[in-house]
Amino acid sequence: MKRSPRALALEALLRIEDGAYANLAVPAILTRSNLEERDRAFVTELVYGTTRMGRACDWLVERFLFRDLDPQVRAVLRLGAYQLAFLQTPAHAAVGETVELADGRTKGLVNAVLRKVADAGPPKPGDWPDDATRLSYPDWIVERLTRDLGRDRAIAALEQMNEAATVTERADGYVQDEASQQVAHLVDAKAGERVADLCAAPGGKATLIAHRQPAVVAAGDLNPSRAALVAGNARKVRREEVAAYVGDGRRPPLRTESFDHVLLDAPCSGLGVLRRRPDARWRILPSDVDDLVKLQQQLITSAIDLVRPGGTLLYSVCTLTVEETEHVDRWLSVTHPTLAAVAPPGAPWEPVGRGARLLPQALGTDGMYVLKLRRNPR
Secondary structure, eight states: OOOOHHHHHHHHHHHHHTTOOHHHHHHHHHHTOOOOHHHHHHHHHHHHHHHHTHHHHHHHHHTTOOSOOOHHHHHHHHHHHHHHHTSOOOHHHHHHHHHTTSOGGGHHHHHHHHHHHHHHOSOOGGGSSOHHHHHTOOHHHHHHHHHHHOHHHHHHHHHHTTSOOOOOBOTTSOBOOHHHHHHHHHHOOOTTOEEEETTOTTOHHHHHHHHHSOOEEEEEESSHHHHHHHHHHHHHTTOTTEEEEEOOTTSOSSOTTOEEEEEEEOOOOOTTOTTTOTTHHHHOOHHHHHHHHHHHHHHHHHHHHHEEEEEEEEEEESOOOTTTTHHHHHHHHHHOTTOEEOOOOOTTSEEETTEEEEOHHHHTSOOEEEEEEEOOOO
């Protein structure tokens, strides 16, 4: 029996509620469906959008609730509220077809609440209790980015990251965000030079670096399956210059001082790519940032050892917190004072210490930070 797009979306939402990742749950469900492309896109929009805007959807329905809900009923109500408030789906479709997803004993409740949400209409900006609810983020993310970017720029970044990510395809067919492409270009490797990409999965930057000149790239990842993904993507775009390996970036199986350039696209809190990872905003915790900074410092120390005299290190993260960007730069200036800063990219990148930051709203891309340093020749 063919299941409706909304039924498949509800299944995915319940899986995500149980801990599954959206980018894994949705493809798995769509693979075994027989939906046409248009309906498959609708499922993805429903799941990603409802997950992203979950806090806002909860507020929309909780105005009309007077008791706690089990996870399935809450997921159905979120799904209906998302259609009404953010997709502007006609009420007869959004309410009628969503109610059919509820079991018999809760159909009346779901119908009544969604009818009231529809009758109330989309909230005006002043109706929401606060920015975090309106934009559907945890309080701490809004507070942290407001502290680090200033309120207006933080709100603009958060609003941009509530928009669905655009698809940018390179000339070789690889799909990669424009900001990530710019980071790969900043490595500026010349033909025949050796580049180490210490945290390479899924391989987008490594394959672009190899394609540009080409340069020889040692592309590593701690996880064997992710290292295999790098190798597979290199084969797809026919970049034989990329050699994938399994290795911990803190103890890479590479010869010291043997690379012209080292790219460290470090694990981070990901607060610049939340449009692309709808459930990430609900997973990351404030304490994770401090743990990640420690890891970033360990990785940087190892990365520096791989750079030949006169070579460069490019540190990049897809986040916007001051701890993982400007504070890392300050730490480096103290622990490795002989590393010379290389001029950061210009507008729309903005200077942050010796590095530069690209806000999501600047180009409609992911948010990024880069810092390029040169090891002094002997």
